[in-house]
Every structure is written in C-alpha cells, then in structure tokens.
Amino acid sequence: MPMHESRFLRLAAERRSIRKYTSTPVERAKLDLCLEAARLAPSACNAQPYKFVVIDEPALKEKFCAAAFSGVYAACKFAASAPAMVAVVSSKGKMSAWLGNQVQDTNFRLMDIGIAAEHFVLAAAEQGLGTCWLGWFSAKGAAKALGLGAGKKVEVLLSVGYPAEAPAPRPRKKKEEFCSYNKL
Ligand SMILES: Cc1cc2nc3c(=O)[nH]c(=O)nc-3n(C[C@H](O)[C@H](O)[C@H](O)COP(=O)(O)O)c2cc1C
Numbered sequence: 001m002p003m004h005e006s007r008f009l010r011l012a013a014e015r016r017s018i019r020k021y022t023s024t025p026v027e028r029a030k031l032d033l034c035l036e037a038a039r040l041a042p043s044a045c046n047a048q049p050y051k052f053v054v055i056d057e058p059a060l061k062e063k064f065c066a067a068a069f070s071g072v073y074a075a076c077k078f079a080a081s082a083p084a085m086v087a088v089v090s091s092k093g094k095m096s097a098w099l100g101n102q103v104q105d106t107n108f109r110l111m112d113i114g115i116a117a118e119h120f121v122l123a124a125a126e127q128g129l130g131t132c133w134l135g136w137f138s139a140k141g142a143a144k145a146l147g148l149g150a151g152k153k154v155e156v157l158l159s160v161g162y163p164a165e166a167p168a169p170r171p172r173k174k175k176e177e178f179c180s181y182n183k184l
Contacts, residue, residue, distance in 0.1 A: 011125055011126055012122070013169070015121065015122060015125040016130070016163075016166075016167050016169070016170075017131070017132045017133065017167070017170075018130025018131060018132055018159075018161070018163045018164075018165060019078045019079075019132055019165065019167075020078065020081065020163070020164040020165040021081045021082045021130060021159070021161030021162060021163065021164050022161065022162045022163075023081075023083065024083065024161070024162045025056070025083045025084075026056065026083050026084045026129060026160055026161055026162070028056075030124070030127045030129060031054055031056070031160070033123055033127065034120045034121075034123040034124045034127075034129075034160075035052055035054070035120065036123075037119040037123035038052055038116040038117065038119045038120040038123075039116075041112070041115045041116035041119045042115060043108075043112035043115065043116070044097045044100055044108035044109075044112055045096045045097045045100065045108075047096075047097040047108075047109075047112065048112070048116075049090055049091050049092065049097065049109045049112055050088055050089060050091060050109075050112065050113050050116055050155075051088075051089045052086055052087075052088055052116075052120065053086065053087045053089055053146060054084060054085075054086050055084065055087065056083065056084040056085075061080075061083075061085055062080070063145055064085060064087075064142065064146070065077070065079065065080035065085065066080075067138065067141035067142060067144060068085075068137040068138050068141050068142040068145065068154075068157065069137060069138070070138060070141055071138070073138050073141075075136060076134050076136050078132075078159075079132060079134055079159035081161070082130075082132075082159035082160055082161040083161045083162075084159075084160040084161060085157055085159055085160070086117075086120065086157065086158040086159075087142060087146060087154045087157055088113050088116070088117050088154065088155050088157070088158070089146070089148065089152055089153065089154055090109055090113060090152070090153050090155045091151075091152065092151060097109070110155065113155050113156060117133070117158060120158060121133070121158065124160055128162070129160055129161065129162060129163075130160070131158050131160050132158070132159045133156060133157075133158060134156065134157040134158065134159060135156055137154075139153060139154050139155075142154040142157070
C-alpha cells in the first residue's frame, strides 16, 4: 500500500499531545471505545497487567488532579483542564511475565502499559479527542486519591478532552537516524 493511502499513518501523523482543552464533557460512548481499544492490546504472556480507571466525575477529577499535580508536579497542572483523566494502574501479572522480567531484564509490565495506553490514545484521536500522556505526576498523591491498596501503582495518566489548541507536529528523528535494515 502506498504510504499516502494508509489511514493508520494519517491517524498516527495527526495525533498530537494536547495541553489545552474545551470544557465540553467527553461522551462515555467515546471513552468506552478507547477503553475497548486498550483492552484489545497485546501484552507479554497475555498478562494484561493493568487497569484503566477513568475519572470523569468533575468533583472527583478536581480532587484527583489537585493530589496528582501538587508541588513539583505543578508543571502538568494544565491536565486538570481536561474533562476526563485516565489513571493506568499496574497490577501484578502472571508468574511467567515476572520470570521474563527477571531473566530478560526487561520491564514487560511497563511495555504492556505503553502499548495499551497508546491504543487508547489513538482511538481517542480517531474520534476527534485530544490526549496527553503524563508521566510527571505524584504517584503517591494519585494512589491516595484513588484509595489504592498496597502493591497497586498509578504508572501513567492520560488527560482526555476536546482540543482547544492545534499544535504543529513535534519533531521526529530523520528516517536514517531512526531505522535501518540488517545492521544498526
Ligand atoms: C511516557 C510518556 C510520558 C509523558 N509525560 C509527559 C508529561 O508528564 N507532561 C507532558 O506535558 N507531556 C508528557 N508526554 C508527552 C510528550 O512530551 C510528547 O508525546 C512528545 O513531546 C511528542 O509530542 P507529540 O505527542 O505532540 O507528538 C509524555 C509522553 C509519553 C509517551
């Protein structure tokens, strides 16, 4: 297929991190579609070591954002303007996945979370929604606000809402810097 005919490439190229949102609430049907996209993601040993918690109740979302973006994490306060936040919570996967981690020295749990969360993000973009990945937040504050028990961790947040900005594409490595065939 010629590149210009790929709908997937167009979606991947048009997605942006959005840091300004309108106050329009996000329809649950749209969020459900994003969640379904994330649910279908592959994961090491099919462990699916995550749970996606959508916070769209305004008072709860405000409390959550206050806890997550306090102090040094205030740089990500912009995310509080999004009408919905998604907390991706890690859970203990299968023993085989754990063994893979130990033997391979690769954090499959985080890889799995990355894949599922990006499925969510692309499904959101397809529906005209903006998102931003957020790794810079208080994991302690977020866990407390969600009442998470021991062993559960909020690994990453996604802000979700209708874009109130249209940023230009951010730079990417040139093709020859990024990939090669048959040698590094
Ligand atoms: C794992 C991860 C963590 C990120 N954390 C943050 C963050 O804490 N704050 C933020 O503003 N953007 C964050 N971003 C967004 C990146 O800055 C953004 O994806 C990158 O600059 C490329 O821009 P683009 O998404 O518009 O293409 C994060 C992205 C990823 C994938």
